[in-house]
Amino acid sequence: MDRNELIEQNLRLVHACAHRFAGKGIEYDDLYSAGCVGLVKAVDRFDHSRGFRFSTYAVPVILGEIKQLFRSGGSVKVSRSLQELSMRAQKLCEQYRARHDGEITITELAEQLGVDVYQAAQALSASKAVLSLSGEDDEGYVDVPVPSPEEALTEHLSLREVINALSDDELMLIIQRYYRHKTQQQTADTLGTTQVQISRKEKKILLKMRAMLV
Template structure:
C-alpha cells in the first residue's frame, strides 16, 4: 500500500463526492440519507486505507465498490440499529429454548423461565428478546387494525350504541 497525496483527512474530504454519488443510488429504500452517507464515509475511509497506488488503478475505481459494500452492509445488518453479536446469539438461544419448551409443555415460557434455563438474568433475556424481535409488516398491522375496527363497529351495533 502506498500513501496518497496530501493528508489523509484532506484526501478523504476531497473525495466525499464519491460518497454522495454512491449514497444517492440507495435513497428511498427505507434508510435515512444521513445513515447512507455515514456508511459511505466509512467505506471511503476503508478505501483510503486499503488503496495501493502501485497497482495502477484510479482511486475512484477502487473506492466505489468499497463504498457500495459498506452501504449494502447497512441494509444487510438491518439498518441503523446495531445489536451486539452476544445479544443476537442469546436471542437465537432463547428462540431455540422457547420452541423446545412449547413443544414439551404446550405452554409459552415466561421470560423468567427462559432466563433460568439459559442461566442469564431476566434483564438480559428480555433485552435479547426485544432486540431480536422482528417488527410486523405494515400490511399485517393494517389488516389487524381494520379487523379491530370492524369488531368494534359490530360490537357497538349489537349493544345498540352508535
C-alpha cells in the first residue's frame, strides 16, 4: 500500500478523533483539518518494523495535532507561503464543487496544487475551509458531530500506545496493580521489593502516563 492509499484508508480515524472534541469551542471542520495533518505525520513517521498496528500509532499523533489547536486558542500561526497555498487550495475546492457537485479528495488536491499530501493537509488546516477529505471508497463515512462508537477505540488505542512506551519494569508494575488487581504489598512481594518502593514507582509511572495522554 502506498502513502496516499494509507492516508485515504485511515481518514475514519481522523473523524473518530475529531468527534471527541466536537462542541468544545472549535468548529468541527477545523478539528478535522488538524487531525488530517496528524494523520499525514503519522503515515510519514510510522515504523512497520516495531510490530504495532498503524492505528495504534496514528491515533495519539492525530489527537496531538487536535489538542495543539486548542492550546493555540483555535488558531495556527501561518507563514506567508502557506497562506498563499491555502488560498489556492480553497479556490480549487470551490471550483471542484462547482464542476462535480462533490468534494475533492486530499490526494487529488495535492496533485492539483503540485505539492505532497502533507502540504495539502496543512493548507486545508490553515484555510479552515469546510472540506470533506473522504476517499471515494464503497463504504464511505458519516460526517456528523455526534458521539461515535469509534470514540472508545481511540481511547483504547491511546492508552495502548502509552503502555507500549513503558519500560519492562514499569510495565510489570502496571500489570500487577491494574490488570491482576494485586495490592501494593502483593506487587512488592512478586517483584522482590518493598511496598514503599512500589508506591513511589507507581506514582511516577501514573504521572508519566497522564502526561503522555494529555
